[in-house]
Amino acid sequence: MRMKLRQIAHALAVSRHGGFRRAAEAQHLSQPALSRSIHNLEEALGVPLFDRESSEVTLTPYGEVFLRRAEAILAEAAELEREMSAMKGLGVGRLAVGMSVTAARLSGVRAMAQLLGEHPGLQARLETRPCRDVERRVRSRQVDIGFGEIGHLHDTPELEVEAVARHEMVFYCRTGHPLLDRDDALSHADLDEYPFAGIPIPFRLARLFPHNRHLDQDTGELFPPILVEDLEAACNIVARTDALGVAVPLLLEPWLQRGELAVLPFRRPWLRVDYGFITLASRATAPAVELFKDQVRELELEVVARNEALLEEVFQAAAPAA
Structure with missing residues (x-):
């Protein structure tokens, strides 16, 4: 019995x-060519995979068993091809990276750009997604490496988690916000009076953020009353309302320089985010992945220094925290 991967892919299609015509179009084949491929596969197996007598093509009992394994076989074949390509070097290699939005803005996109500039033959795919989605994409092997917030990843032996940097964050508001006129130190109760605009909050930080939000029963994350995944959108909303936001100050720098946003005089040691790399422990590391990590590490040294300098600048200009 001899099967070919393309025949398995055709049967899966x-x-x-649900039919040969639509499957042929999806596989960029003529319908007779696809029919011959399936016929040859059934001849090799010695059993029929599809019932062609009904108006819609359906699986036979043999087909049901075969197709349960087909997708796993194709996924393993793609993984083997990826590892072999990685071993050949970066000239014809591929790299898929999933990044959180903030990680992409801080250093991820620049790291990818530098890597592609040094290795123009590298085929790359960059995804920017919420932190939880980055982890899921790594687990499902849809990306080679994740780069983003890692504070929620504990006791995950199937993952390799490598810390890269810790960035302090700040609460920000519009210029002229009522909280900026306070003579006394700000408290959590003061923040609770205003809506929060931003991304879902990890459960570990639940008690630390403004309380006007709700818990997602499926993920354990807390959703603010103004849910915004994009920092630019969040800054626009905060600049035009009394809502509060939270971000790494370096990403707010253009808004702060234009005088549209201001940093609240509320500084706490827990108000920080840990960033790092996420990979599958069982997956071979491609050379491109290691070089991407090297680029990020180098850039993050600069990012950390710039963020710390900006923090000192903005808090010197603000009222002291309690």
């Missing part, structure tokens, strides 16, 4: 699309 027929099952997914």
